[in-house]
Amino acid sequence: MLAALYLPQRQDKMAIDQATVKKIASLSRIAISDDEATAMEGELNNILNWVEQLSEVDVTGVEPMTAVIPNVLRLRDDVVNADPLIGGNRRDDILANAPAAQHGFFGVPKVIE
Amino acid sequence: MSDYRIKGETGEWEVVIGLEVHAQVTSNAKLFSGAATAFGAEPNTQVSLVDAAMPGMLPTPNMECIRQAVRTGMAINAQINKYSRFDRKNYFYADLPQGYQISQLYHPIVGEGTLEIEADEKAGIAANKVIGVERIHVEQDAGKLMHDQHPTMSYVDLNRSGVALMEIVSRPDMASPAEAGAYLRKLRAILRYVGSCDGNMEEGSMRADVNVSVRKAGDPLGTRTETKNVNSVRFVMQAIEHEAHRQVEVLEAGGKVDQETRLFNPDTGTTRTMRSKEDAHDYRYFPDPDLLPLNLSDEFVAACRDSLPELPDAKRDRYLGLGISAYNAAVLTAEVESARWFDALLDAGAKPVAAANWVASELFGALNRLGRDISDSPVSPAEAAELLGLVADGTISGSIAKQVFEIMLETGDGAAKIVDEKGLKQNSDTGAIEAEIAKVLAANADKVEQYKGGKEALFGFFVGQTMKAMQGKANPQVVNELLKKALG
Amino acid sequence: MTDLTNLTVAGIRDGHRAGEFTAVEVAEAFNANVANAKALNAFIVETPELALAAARQADADRAAGTLKPLSGVPLGMKDLFATKGVQTTAASKILEGFVPPYESSVSQKLWDAGAGMLGKLNLDQFAMGSSNETSAFGNVISPWRRTGSDTALAPGGSSGGSSAAIAARLCPAATGTDTGGSIRQPAAFTGISGIKPTYGRCSRWGIVAFASSLDQAGPMAQDVRDCAILLENMAGFDAKDGTSLDLPVPNWEAALSGDLKGKKVGIPKEYRIEGIDAEVDAMWEAGVAMLKDAGAEVVSISLPHTKYALGAYYIIAPAEASSNLARYDGVRYGLRDLPEGAGLQDMYAATRAAGFGPEVKRRIMIGTYVLSAGFYDAYYTQAQKVRTLISQDFMKAFEQCDVILTPTAPSAAFGLGEKNTDPLEMYLNDVFSVPASLAGLPAMSVPAAITKEGLPLGLHIIGKPFDEQGVLNAGLAIEQRAGFTAKPAKWW
Ligand SMILES: [Mg+2]
């Protein structure tokens, strides 16, 4: 019913291959196994084939959406800790949930630059 | 055109240089949070929930950072874009809590501008040269990683995370290390005049990404490398020197230059590969949906313009118009503090030319000796004006003024008081001076003969002898006139 | 005494005010219902003590004559709102154990208004889902069942804990968030009301972000009046949210009226999808009749780009999510998976692989792909242009009408596991709700019918920007005429 209207024909059009899936996973910093990549390949292609429909819309002269409801960007006064919720001076709070807080720092595996 | 060339085995190579300068915007609070920006705080104390990218946190922009970027753009005669946007630059790194940097790619706040560097023959810059500035955008700084505190861990301090930066991107218009150095110094001076960045390179307030390529004259642009985060003028010049030579060697050996990011090692003055293009990032820039487009009002832009101080070039031209020498004008305008001090001196009534000479030689000399900056000069502009006034109205001579200045520095007393107490007033009593002249001429009859025989250079000798006899207190003009009369 | 847990928010507020019962009695009654409904899995964290503490305060305030707008009302809080000192997870393993040192602006407003918290409600992981099956803490089970069946049904999503808890009277009302229909679709599935206000009405500060340009908080409750009462206490300008609307909060409750004389209701012809569920279609027809009965004139309108709304949504929302969720990296909070000898980037990849569920990973990867070099314009920019067209469609339609009426969802609640084999099937659930999200418009679902199988269906009203009142009034007109009184039979 609905699906017939809205979903693309399951053609064999594959926008992305497994190498691309792995590249995207790497860019996303999500470790995936070969099996997962294989499963993901089909799913992602289905979704991408489906959103492909957008390309048929004539958007000549149309600006991409910027603000969905008319509104202006407000600028804050340059005052330190004026609102404690967006101010500093709360190291204990900042570190409270850290998996490896040490000596007032966040610890991460050693980085070689 | 610079005539800087690298002499290779196959001929001469030109160097093409562009600089991306990251300048920390002078502000109390961060770009998108209310945490402080002060340098040197305890780790992670100047970090808000927003800076630590806690779930659900949102950015709210700091007006002062926007204002300073606009004023900086105006100071380089750049296009001010009343419509701009913030974009997210996505990448993963431990110093980047959000997983993206809020920056401006598609619509920067400042567009095309220019900056003029002055001729400097010693440095091989034959004539003034205009360097194009492509854009200035506003973005967040990252946090800091410490690698040497733990055997297997790096430590993350987010105090800098979210501090506002201006990225000032030049055109590839520089052709020698000297030009790049001059550009950086001039840019730093302008930022400090404007007050948008303190220019403190040691504290990391200004860092440059250095883009270098080489080519044979007439060839198209070569492949460039980008050396990241070089933090002094000298290092920038060294990095260019090294990188240009390295590229020439690579090319002459039949290789090709990789477009890559490199790191500068200040200890060796060399650069090395940081990461190759193969694993270069795909930053997936897109407009930050948490931030609406930035629309600057006419009033805001006008207020920015009205708040701009006189800038180095304008100030130098004004000084030249006052008869001040090109050298002094350059020296006085190079640093905003000197220029401000000198302007205060003029405001206090000092005569421009004499004042410029005095500041450039006497004051700077004294500060040098004392190891002090002009911002904490022991003598105020008003006190200096009093001293120079005494010279101008003939109360004391230039050489006495030097003595008085020394005493001022030692005691902190005012010039008039010192002259009064020490009896240093200049003598214009023609009778007394004539008497001394007569004695000098009598004691040097041979020299009088030579003078009259055409050796006019001896006139200075007679002036000196007379002044000496008067313990330096004779009015030099009167001495001159009377001597001329006496020597007929 | 009547069962306090059957009362509406207005009933609790007014009864407490009148001294008919104490706030502590109310809190205890709901706490008991929560404790006895583990089978629904609606709560991730229960906070009976917080509900009681607020109730004691409410009773003291009543004695002192300092009652607040929501004194005595306990609420459920979707676990997407950061609650100070109470674990906040977005139903993801990656945030398990995260205890925020801050309170979201919306929840803070509710506490300031005197409400108390019964607990943190389950949801689809990071609000990504339409059935609650993506929660890392197990899916919520709807209190509703098909007549004569014990098949476990979806409570809708992502605010499925909220919808189930209200329908099962575990809380009088709850917060929800809506990115593409996450308040409205679960409301429709469970026979309750829910409103997503105009984008920017409720502060997003402290709500775990899914898709910034779409996320909006809103209330879910038994009826339209309760939605108005709660929305008044959730909405309002917040300088900490750059997209917050700097507008006064209207007195929506006071201005409620089911009289639609002089109003025009638009029926979008493009929503008349062939193959639509017959019962849904019939409900829609009935809804039209109800609004006419309330005095409204019905006009046919056109929303020509509606067809592309879901496609645009499934580019824009994942793109924003891929970036919003980059902060979950195992450095500052939440899960860290550090395999032996792993470097920083390996730690990120391991942490995110272990912490995110499959649907979250899928959306992050789609989002990453559509933003990546070479594809950005074809996907993201194109989608944002289509979004502009969709928004313009609505603005044109609103030249002819005041509100738009559609079904909320294409079907009644489905069984758990029935639709999660193909992500696209699931995405279609939001076909009617997504267009209003893309345009930032206020929209609500009110229960309007019961299917032959005994399941609720909802009608969907979309309003002009800032016109929550128009939406609520049309919702009230339907509520007054639909006679929807069905309740799920207690089996849990
Ligand atoms: Mg750069």
Ligand SMILES: [Zn+2]
């Ligand atoms: Zn930069």
